[in-house]
Amino acid sequence: EAGVTQSPTHLIKTRGQQATLRCSPISGHTSVYWYQQALGLGLQFLLWYDEGEERNRGNFPPRFSGRQFPNYSSELNVNALELEDSALYLCASSLHRVMSYEQYFGPGTRLTVT
């Protein structure tokens, strides 16, 4: 069974540009989570989607947004990129919106903003 996949693996952008990151969950999983992990820091929760709707978001500005498609894949968009947005962006999926289910992570997209 395929795991969570993310694309691209690496992304280099300049300040002020927009970045789009993509995630495909494990087959059968309906919930997708996005996290930011800056170098040497812990995971910071960004967004949670389930059944096509945004269920919760972390303490990030509105220029971080996303969506979930009918096939449960998801997209994270970061507008007006800033240098401090450079980080590893991790996507995770879980079986259902019920919070007791474990989350499984993709390999991440490493975003570098210059």
Place this chain on the structure above:
Amino acid sequence: RKEVEQDPGPFNVPEGATVAFNCTYSNSASQSFFWYRQDCRKEPKLLMSVYSSGNEDGRFTAQLNRASQYISLLIRDSKLSDSATYLCVVNVAGGFKTIFGAGTRLFVKA
């Protein structure tokens, strides 16, 4: 105060040692608990869920103390391959939040 706190370490232990990590959480509405491990520049991987009754998976034992609001992870007979960062994860009901601790680094040396 952080919602989930872990000792950052690092813990430096010899092969074969037993090592224990603790994690405290502040939200009494926390509903489910997990330990993940993360290798350098890799994604976190689920190690085990933590149940009220405690659970064991080979050399790994996890415990939950709801009264004191902490969870623990015990690793027995440490292997070199156990070297990683161990993340404590808490899901909070109602607010539908998943909170990761900052992690505890473990180095197992020959």
